[in-house]
Amino acid sequence: MKRISPKAEIAKTAIIHDDVEIEENVVVHDYVVIYPGTVVKARAEIYDHCVLGKLPTSPGSTARTYSSEYGKTVIGGNCILCPGVVLYTGTTIGHNTLLGDYCSIREKCVIGDYCIISRNVSVNYETTIGNHTKIMDNSHITGNMKIGNHVFISVLVASTNDNSMGRDDDAVKHLAGPVVEDYVTIGAGASLLPGVVVGRNAIIGASALVTKNVPAGKVVMGVPARVIRDI
Amino acid sequence: MKRISPKAEIAKTAIIHDDVEIEENVVVHDYVVIYPGTVVKARAEIYDHCVLGKLPTSPGSTARTYSSEYGKTVIGGNCILCPGVVLYTGTTIGHNTLLGDYCSIREKCVIGDYCIISRNVSVNYETTIGNHTKIMDNSHITGNMKIGNHVFISVLVASTNDNSMGRDDDAVKHLAGPVVEDYVTIGAGASLLPGVVVGRNAIIGASALVTKNVPAGKVVMGVPARVIRDI
Amino acid sequence: MKRISPKAEIAKTAIIHDDVEIEENVVVHDYVVIYPGTVVKARAEIYDHCVLGKLPTSPGSTARTYSSEYGKTVIGGNCILCPGVVLYTGTTIGHNTLLGDYCSIREKCVIGDYCIISRNVSVNYETTIGNHTKIMDNSHITGNMKIGNHVFISVLVASTNDNSMGRDDDAVKHLAGPVVEDYVTIGAGASLLPGVVVGRNAIIGASALVTKNVPAGKVVMGVPARVIRDI
Numbered sequence: 001m002k003r004i005s006p007k008a009e010i011a012k013t014a015i016i017h018d019d020v021e022i023e024e025n026v027v028v029h030d031y032v033v034i035y036p037g038t039v040v041k042a043r044a045e046i047y048d049h050c051v052l053g054k055l056p057t058s059p060g061s062t063a064r065t066y067s068s069e070y071g072k073t074v075i076g077g078n079c080i081l082c083p084g085v086v087l088y089t090g091t092t093i094g095h096n097t098l099l100g101d102y103c104s105i106r107e108k109c110v111i112g113d114y115c116i117i118s119r120n121v122s123v124n125y126e127t128t129i130g131n132h133t134k135i136m137d138n139s140h141i142t143g144n145m146k147i148g149n150h151v152f153i154s155v156l157v158a159s160t161n162d163n164s165m166g167r168d169d170d171a172v173k174h175l176a177g178p179v180v181e182d183y184v185t186i187g188a189g190a191s192l193l194p195g196v197v198v199g200r201n202a203i204i205g206a207s208a209l210v211t212k213n214v215p216a217g218k219v220v221m222g223v224p225a226r227v228i229r230d231i
Numbered sequence: 232m233k234r235i236s237p238k239a240e241i242a243k244t245a246i247i248h249d250d251v252e253i254e255e256n257v258v259v260h261d262y263v264v265i266y267p268g269t270v271v272k273a274r275a276e277i278y279d280h281c282v283l284g285k286l287p288t289s290p291g292s293t294a295r296t297y298s299s300e301y302g303k304t305v306i307g308g309n310c311i312l313c314p315g316v317v318l319y320t321g322t323t324i325g326h327n328t329l330l331g332d333y334c335s336i337r338e339k340c341v342i343g344d345y346c347i348i349s350r351n352v353s354v355n356y357e358t359t360i361g362n363h364t365k366i367m368d369n370s371h372i373t374g375n376m377k378i379g380n381h382v383f384i385s386v387l388v389a390s391t392n393d394n395s396m397g398r399d400d401d402a403v404k405h406l407a408g409p410v411v412e413d414y415v416t417i418g419a420g421a422s423l424l425p426g427v428v429v430g431r432n433a434i435i436g437a438s439a440l441v442t443k444n445v446p447a448g449k450v451v452m453g454v455p456a457r458v459i460r461d462i
Numbered sequence: 463m464k465r466i467s468p469k470a471e472i473a474k475t476a477i478i479h480d481d482v483e484i485e486e487n488v489v490v491h492d493y494v495v496i497y498p499g500t501v502v503k504a505r506a507e508i509y510d511h512c513v514l515g516k517l518p519t520s521p522g523s524t525a526r527t528y529s530s531e532y533g534k535t536v537i538g539g540n541c542i543l544c545p546g547v548v549l550y551t552g553t554t555i556g557h558n559t560l561l562g563d564y565c566s567i568r569e570k571c572v573i574g575d576y577c578i579i580s581r582n583v584s585v586n587y588e589t590t591i592g593n594h595t596k597i598m599d600n601s602h603i604t605g606n607m608k609i610g611n612h613v614f615i616s617v618l619v620a621s622t623n624d625n626s627m628g629r630d631d632d633a634v635k636h637l638a639g640p641v642v643e644d645y646v647t648i649g650a651g652a653s654l655l656p657g658v659v660v661g662r663n664a665i666i667g668a669s670a671l672v673t674k675n676v677p678a679g680k681v682v683m684g685v686p687a688r689v690i691r692d693i
Contacts, residue, residue: 013246015475015492015510030246030264031280033492033510033545048246048264048282049315049493051510051545059542059558061576061594080290083264083282083317084333084511086545086563096290101317101335101353102546104563104581114292119335119353120369120564122581122599122617132292134397137353137371138389138582140599140617140650152397155353155371156389156422158600158618158650160668165647166596166614185396188371188389189422189440191618191651191668206391206422207440207454209651209669223454223669223685244477261477261495262511279477279495279513280546311521314495314513314548315564327521332548332566332584345523350566350584351600363523365628368584368602369620383628386584386602387620387653416627419602419620420653420671437622437653438671438685454685 019070020053023077037070037089041077050085056107056125063169064125066107076113094131112149124161127177142194145177153180154188154206163194181216201231250301251284254308268301268320272308281316287338287356294400295356307344325362343380355392358408373425376408384411385419385437394425412447432462481532482515485539499532499551503539512547518569518587525631526587528569538575556593574611586623589639604656607639615642616650616668625656643678652687663693 071090302321533552
């Protein structure tokens with residue numbers, strides 16, 4: 001069953017699969033594809049070629065296996081999804097959040113309000129991101145990561161969650177995404193190793209390699225990163 | 232009003248909004264979307280799924296605000312835009328330039344002739360790029376950056392323009408993109424901090440972090456980058 | 463001539479050009495474009511907006527020139543191509559391989575079976591990748607590279623093949639992609655310089671810059687990378 005507000009503006013070329021709900025004053029541009037289980041809340045704007053609510057699937061080459069049932073995918077009120085955004089099923093986006101061109105967010109993530117997830121950012125499964133957080137272009141956010149409020153992650157930042165680096169298929173059972181607390185700033189080109197905790201209001205310098213926990217309020221730099229000073 | 236040359240070859244599935252001009256012998260492939268204010272000059276080829284002349288918009292999560300009026304977007308003669316290229320309104324691309332798959336260029340940029348902006352490259356607003364310049368795959372070019380002629384920027388290069396790293400919303404008033412002079416070469420994985428000037432014909436080594444100006448004709452390497460030798 | 467199995471499930475919006483073969487139980491989603499010379503083998507699933515079998519073309523800004531004839535592009539049985547994948551003509555993908563959202567693979571590559579090429583990965587021309595190899599999100603694989611079996615390449619890894627870094631147009635005649643032997647692991651944010659050989663079962667640490675050959679079974683780290691220990 002589809003529930004589409006008569007006050008929504010849907011391009012004729014948009015493909016709306018069954019079991020989709022679109023609230024009032026939503027705008028859906030051309031060639032968008034919306035899969036079952038998706039709710040688009042009031043006044044959100046979905047630009048051309050977005051794909052929303054996609055099932056994760058595997059041809060047998062992934063360590064994880066997937067359910068073939070659609071979850072609930074929610075795009076919050078006033079969000080803007082730029083061209084080509086891909087959202088996987090079961091992910092929730094808060095209100096007033098901007099998703100940049102071609103960013104892709106995997107299943108079961110929770111993204112907050114007033115965030116920016118910028119162009120070409122790839123976010124893996126089951127990650128949570130707070131409110132007012134910005135993740136800039138071409139960065140990768142790993143699975144099972146926890147990112148707080150008012151965090152700024154610059155461009156081309158890498159994060160990882162698998163200490164075995166793909167060498168142990170059982171590693172999927174004990175993956176450890178980094179934890180990034182509120183008000184943290186991470187510079188361009190930095191990398192976070194699995195399980196590191198970056199304390200509140202810390203600053204990670206550009207190109208830094210974070211191999212261990214960073215205390216709150218400290219500035220770290222270098223490869224590997226070392227504490228340079230207090231904020 | 233649309234002005235489409237009868238000698239242009241436009242796929243039936245292309246969406247051409249009002250106020251678009253397409254010159255002779257242009258080829259527009261399937262599922263392309265062209266927004267108002269866009270001019271595509273003679274013999275350019277626009278591959279499938281490109282989105283041209285898009286307005287920048289904000290749900291209130293960005294520090295910048297935007298005009299809701301379309302500017303003039305120009306794609307020069309003989310250009311090739313590969314699948315999924317996104318151009319924002321008010322950007323001008325010179326002639327004989329190649330834009331790779333899924334590269335995205337924000338509003339009010341000026342890109343020269345005979346350039347390559349390769350796959351997944353994201354270019355921010357109001358940046359200028361000269362002629363015969365190549366920016367390779369998955370790199371990010373920040374806003375307000377000035378890049379000269381015959382520059383080569385390798386893959387996964389990061390550039391930044393905000394010394395506050397998102398910590399100061401007023402920073403949008405005094406952003407400082409790097410300046411890259413003619414004939415500069417920047418290696419893979421390098422990062423440029425805000426406002427640095429890279430002098431003519433300098434070479435930045437792979438993985439280098441450029442924290443201060445680089446004199447013309449010098450080779451720099453390391454994190455942070457230091458002068459190693461003359462060219 | 464098209465040869466499309468009556469047992470294939472093709473969305474009405476898919477554009478299938480001439481000289482395409484689609485085997486039984488293939489699923490082609492909406493707004494896919496398939497160019498001539500493409501074969502999609504049994505049970506492969508092609509998600510929305512993929513572009514398969516595209517010709518490489520040049521507006522005169524590239525050092526290479528291209529044939530205007532389509533080669534043979536093969537997608538193996540049981541493969542899954544996520545939304546927006548771009549494959550260039552003459553590339554072969556083995557069976558049971560997953561291509562992530564918006565990955566792009568240039569012409570004349572050979573990718574093996576049971577591989578993952580993840581989101582936003584760009585692969586250049588004439589590269590070969592073995593079986594059971596994973597290349598994670600936002601990495602770049604250069605042209606003429608040889609990657610073995612059971613290799614793991616993490617996120618935001620850069621690789622290069624041109625020692626002149628674009629300074630010599632004749633360099634296209636003697637490009638040297640890195641060689642990555644079987645069972646190698648490469649950490650997040652690492653960079654490989656042209657022509658390096660990474661020996662069997664070696665580990666490259668995150669953020670490392672590989673400037674020379676890495677012996678088999680060694681762990682290397684740092685900028686530039688140095689041998690730290692045996693596996």
